[in-house]
Amino acid sequence: MTRTRFAPSPTGFLHxxxxxxxxxxxxxxxxxxGQFILRIxxxxxxxxxxxxxxDIKKNxxxxxxxxxxxxxxxxxxxxxxxxxxxxxxxxxNHAFYxxxxxxxxxxxxxxxxxxxxxxxxxxxxxxxKLRVPDxxxxxxxxxxxxxxxxxxxxxxxxxxxxxxxxxxxxHLAAMADDLDMKITHILRGHDWMPSTPVHLLVFRFLTGxxxxxxxxxxxxxxxxxxxxxxxxxxFCEQFINDGxxxxxxxxxxxxxxxxxxxxxxxxxxxxxxxxxxPKGFQKSNPLFTQDKLNWLNGHYIRQKSxxxxxxxxxxxxxxxxxxxxxxxxxxxxxxxxxxxxxxxPLTSLFFEAPPVDLALFTDPAVSLxxxxxxxxxxxxxDNWTKQGLELGWTDEIKARGWKVGDYFMSxxxxxxxxRQTPPTTDTMLVLGKDETLKRLxxxxxxxxNSS
RNA sequence: GGCUCCAUCGUCUAGCGGUCUAGGACACCAGGUUCUCAUCCUGGUAACCGGGGUUCGAGUCCCCGUGGAGUCACCA
Numbered sequence: 001m002t003r004t005r006f007a008p009s010p011t012g013f014l015h016x017x018x019x020x021x022x023x024x025x026x027x028x029x030x031x032x033x034g035q036f037i038l039r040i041x042x043x044x045x046x047x048x049x050x051x052x053x054x055d056i057k058k059n060x061x062x063x064x065x066x067x068x069x070x071x072x073x074x075x076x077x078x079x080x081x082x083x084x085x086x087x088x089x090x091x092x093n094h095a096f097y098x099x100x101x102x103x104x105x106x107x108x109x110x111x112x113x114x115x116x117x118x119x120x121x122x123x124x125x126x127x128x129k130l131r132v133p134d135x136x137x138x139x140x141x142x143x144x145x146x147x148x149x150x151x152x153x154x155x156x157x158x159x160x161x162x163x164x165x166x167x168x169x170x171h172l173a174a175m176a177d178d179l180d181m182k183i184t185h186i187l188r189g190h191d192w193m194p195s196t197p198v199h200l201l202v203f204r205f206l207t208g209x210x211x212x213x214x215x216x217x218x219x220x221x222x223x224x225x226x227x228x229x230x231x232x233x234x235f236c237e238q239f240i241n242d243g244x245x246x247x248x249x250x251x252x253x254x255x256x257x258x259x260x261x262x263x264x265x266x267x268x269x270x271x272x273x274x275x276x277x278p279k280g281f282q283k284s285n286p287l288f289t290q291d292k293l294n295w296l297n298g299h300y301i302r303q304k305s306x307x308x309x310x311x312x313x314x315x316x317x318x319x320x321x322x323x324x325x326x327x328x329x330x331x332x333x334x335x336x337x338x339x340x341x342x343x344x345p346l347t348s349l350f351f352e353a354p355p356v357d358l359a360l361f362t363d364p365a366v367s368l369x370x371x372x373x374x375x376x377x378x379x380x381x382d383n384w385t386k387q388g389l390e391l392g393w394t395d396e397i398k399a400r401g402w403k404v405g406d407y408f409m410s411x412x413x414x415x416x417x418x419r420q421t422p423p424t425t426d427t428m429l430v431l432g433k434d435e436t437l438k439r440l441x442x443x444x445x446x447x448x449n450s451s
Numbered sequence: 452g453g454c455u456c457c458a459u460c461g462u463c464u465a466g467c468g469g470u471c472u473a474g475g476a477c478a479c480c481a482g483g484u485u486c487u488c489a490u491c492c493u494g495g496u497a498a499c500c501g502g503g504g505u506u507c508g509a510g511u512c513c514c515c516g517u518g519g520a521g522u523c524a525c526c527a
Contacts, residue, residue: 009527044526102525114523127525145456155454155523163525170527194455194522215456218520222462225520255463255476263465263475282464284457285520292463292477302490335490394486408486420488 002034003184006060006067007174009041010052014059015234016288017189017219017227020253023269024216025187026065027276037181038067041174042074043167059236063246064269071181073173082168085176085206086128086161094205095130095161097123116158128162130171130201138197143185144214144281151197159198171195175202178211186213190285214278217257217285227288234288243316243339248297255292257282266299294338301337306330313343321351328430332422350430353439354417356446361413368447370410373400375440384433389425414443 004025008018029036038060042048053072060067076082089095098118116129132153139150161172168176178186192199193215203210221227227234233242239249251267258280267275301309310326313319317340319326326343333346348354361367377396381388397407412424415436421427428436 007527011527041527047526098525100525129525142456149455151454157523160525165525167525169525174527189521189527190456191521192527196455215521217457220520252463257463259464261465265463265476279467286464287462289462289477295477298490333489336488397486403486405486412487416487418488422488424486 001184002029002032003037003182004029004034004187005037005039005178005181005183006065007039007041007177007188008052008056009044009047010049010056011044011047012049012052012229013055013235013237015227015229016236016239016249016253017234018056019059019063019236019249020219020256021187021189021216022060022065023063023250023254023272024258024276024281025185027269027273028185028187028278030273031276034184035068036065037069037071037183039070039177039181040072040074041170042072043077043169043173045165045167055237062240063236063250069181071177073168073177076177077167077173081180082162082172082176083166086168086172089130089161089205090128092205093131094201095128096121097126098129098158098160099123099126114155114157119158127160127164129158129160130198130205132156132158132198132201138200140196140200140210140213142214143212143278144187144216145283146279146281149193149196153197153201156197156201159195161202171198171202175199176206179203179207179209183211186211188213188215190215190218214281217282219256219288220285222287222289224287232288241316243341244293244297245300245312245340248293248300251296251300252293256286256288298338301340302334306334309334309337309340312340316340317344319344321347332426332430336422349416349418349421349427353435353442356414356443357417358446358450360417360419361410361447364447364450366406367410367413368444370402370407371414371440371444371447373397374407374411374414375437375444378428378433378440379437381433384429386425386429389428411440415439 006022006025008014008022026036038057040053040056042053086095090097096116096119098116100116100118114132118126119129119131134154136153137150138153138156139148141148159171160169162168177183196213196215199213200210219227221232223231229235233239236249240246247268250269251265254267254272255265259282260275260277260280264275304312306327309330310323313326314323329347329350333343336346337343358364373396377393378389394404397404408424409419412421413419415424415431416427431439
């Protein structure tokens with residue numbers, strides 16, 4: 001039975017890279033009808049952020065990633081679980097106490113020594129560190145890379161397993177938990193690759209059993225290098241608030257580092273679960289460019305009903321527009337929505353008459369004639385419906401020798417204040433007769449005043 | 452600098468020795484539909500990092516360069 005876990009640290013908000021790891025781990029487990037476990041790795045007291053856990057749970061939920069089991073490492077620590085394991089390793093001579101002051105990598109530079117000076121001092125208290133054996137080759141098969149990766153233990157340092165504050169480090173906590181929780185596949189970020197030999201040794205000394213391990217690629221900034229929380233948009237919630245649909249974000253992120261044999265691109269979560277194959281993992285780092293996200297978002301928006309989109313607009317946009325009005329407007333702008341939040345700029349013309357911009361008219365004199373004729377045609381109409389509006393209109397236009405496109409462009413600019421709008425007759429229908437005529441008259445006035 | 456990973460169109464990728472004059476998607480460009488824009492449809496531009504091998508034959512295997520990435524904490 002496949003059991004995977006998503007094991008984030010609550011040190012900030014869930015970002016797109018975390019989400020992707022979670023999705024892959026989820027799909028891997030569910031593809032085999034196994035379990036997906038959420039484990040909070042809060043063993044770093046200094047970087048702990050209390051709001052982090054809620055953020056993780058909330059986001060996993062909005063993306064439909066349900067966990068079957070839930071653990072918190074700080075809770076497990078209280079039972080002495082990690083402490084006992086660390087002490088047992090010392091008693092077996094696989095680990096040792098150390099009382100050196102904690103190092104700081106940044107200050108140490110590149111020249112930190114691999115073998116700890118305390119390893120043969122036979123101390124009986126302090127931090128506990130792993131006793132790495134000399135002259136061994138240690139290796140594992142990476143199920144993402146689909147190849148064996150190996151190290152010479154002489155290049156591996158005596159990593160700390162238990163800190164002086166009694167908390168385990170990741171090296172101990174995650175491996176002990178993975179074993180204890182019977183995790184079958186460890187899927188984690190590529191940045192863990194260098195400490196894998198440490199973990200391999202921990203597994204060996206603990207039980208000799210070892211889950212399969214796979215290291216995911218890193219999502220990189222469009223400009224190259226690490227995704228920056230300052231420069232790039234990276235947080236899941238931020239995308240949701242910007243008007244991206246969870247299904248679009250999900251689909252986009254799935255494709256960032258994974259592809260099926262047939263190169264299919266559109267996936268819902270359950271479809272992804274069904275088609276998941278670890279051989280589809282990419283080996284090189286993808287760049288986080290959002291073009292395809294935008295396309296996917298538009299695609300998924302267009303698949304939704306107007307009622308569904310109305311609800312999304314309501315929850316995402318602070319607006320007092322009544323629901324039925326939103327629903328009424330949607331058919332006019334649905335094809336133009338890239339993000340749900342685009343609803344606001346696309347519909348503003350329906351609520352407030354845009355200022356007349358004379359510069360938009362290519363030939364104001366001709367447009368003036370168009371508009372006058374428009375007023376004449378429209379004011380006589382009692383049946384303010386699409387059929388009523390359009391009845392005989394184009395014939396009138398053509399009869400006066402005008403191009404239909406030019407004519408409607410004049411009208412469009414007059415009532416919408418833009419050259420890019422929904423179809424003009426549809427717009428007039430929503431606006432109503434009075435408002436439409438009012439805007440036309442205003443535009444006529446403006447042109448007259450300017451000449 | 453040591454260790455480790457990676458390398459196909461601008462981007463995401465298919466390809467796992469011959470079917471590759473390298474396929475798809477996004478983006479871009481052009482055309483069509485349309486009263487504009489958008490949607491939609493059709494077409495187009497565009498890539499195997501370099502050099503050596505192995506082989507009858509290499510994008511596909513090996514080696515060396517080069518380039519990119521990660522990491523070197525009592526952080527995860």
